[in-house]
Amino acid sequence: MANQHIIDYINEEKTKGVSDDVIIQSLISAGWQTTDISEAFLAVPNPAQELVASDVPTPAITAETAATMPGAMDLIREAIEIFKAHWLQYVGFALLPTIFSFIMGIITVATPGFATLANNQGSASILDLFGPFTLIMLGISLVGGFLSLWASAATMVRIRDREETISFLDIMSRSLKYVIPMFIVSLLMGLITTGGFLLLIIPGIIFSLWFVFGIQVVIFDDERGINALLKSKGYISGNVGVVFGRWFVIVLIYFSVLIGYVFVSGIILNSIPDSDLSKTVRAIIQTPLNAIITILTTIIGVVIFNHIKKT
Template identity: 30%
Template sequence: MQYNLKMPGAISLWKESWALYKERFSPLLKISALIFGLSILTELVFPVEMKGDVQVFSWPYWVATMAVAIVAILCSIAMVYVIKDNAPVKDSLQKSTKIFWPYFFSSIIAGLIMGIGFVLLIVPGIIFSAWYGFIGLVVVIENIRYLKALKRSKDYVKGHTLEVVLRWIFIMFILFLLLIPTFILNKNNTMASNIYADIVLLFYVPIIQIYTYLMYLHLKEIKNTQENMQPSGV
């Protein structure tokens, strides 16, 4: 019996992600539109003021931004349910509220570890990001939380750290290319730059979510295969 212990290449993952994106396009776009619609609304209602070369943000802007951040977390969780189960948007959002706090605090723990890694040296930060980058999916799909979720995410990535890093570089490089116009617009019109970035992210964030989900599935499958290959008993 042959076992597949290799992850698909970045381009293969992209094609797989694009196919699933087309299947789930409508519900994913609705969820994404909720995030970035609120973000764009915040930009329009509370525009950033310029004092010389310094951007000045009002306190209502920060309050609105915090609210958008909470909605974004709920929507990120909801996207997982849509991608995994093709669940309706309303049901996905309702389910996301039940797991918000475990998801939030698990992500905070992972974020702190990644941040410490980047403070120490860039390389540890990149490695920690690869190890713990799937913690959200572990929390949502496997209902494992906090430190146990950290360990599970790391276990999946173990032996495939470089592969994961390279595949994330690929997907983020495409995003960088799409966002190049923002650097041009930002020189003359900050609001236009922000709105353009939101529109790009509106369509691209679901692809990143799918791409990450598929990496998680492949890593999980490889891990399970490796465990099944182990001789039972000693």
């Protein structure tokens, strides 16, 4: 028999407009068992989908999706509202890789002998290709890539758990377990889509569309590896036109804003003589733009994914 306390909580949260995913995560965090949560959802109107997804891809509801999926501007507005709720944390996640690169740049410039090491590596023979400089730069690149994946995972976990009051460090801790699964899914996506493009252009495009939600499935459905890709295919099957159409309009809006931004920033930069100051100003102008674009792109992708799941 379903637990009445869980049922009351679900009904209360639903009246606030909280999504089923967030309700489920909150109950799990509170210590409730998944079986109790599933029984409670079955006892309330419009029960959620099965809590624990099987390996079989989720069937797509195709004809109704276009009617229920919000338009591009509504998706952007929804993403902005999500961003505004925890904007400082989102910016912090997005700036992590940039801060790391900045610190590494200072260290390499300030380290005695590093420039000499780089010059020696540049003039070395092919047998010395993997010398100290190459290994150091490879290590920095690997750490930077890890931080980029971690920042992306943290952003999506913050979106998923946006109804909770959680600190920056707690979000980073929660999202750490997704970094390796995200890397594996990204690697599989890259290998499969590249193979498709090598065979013919069309298969590569089809694979890219099928697996567009692979990363979101890792975070929101807790799937791994090929199962995440198969579930993404299940979500996108029959909905390609809807998803592609929304993204196409969003990209057009983005480029319109970008053109205006570049025009204004160009006027500012052209008024400054070419020097270290102009490079600093350029970095100050471009860094916030790149961070906001990264954040909103991630949020919009999650918003579209959640609407596809609900239809």
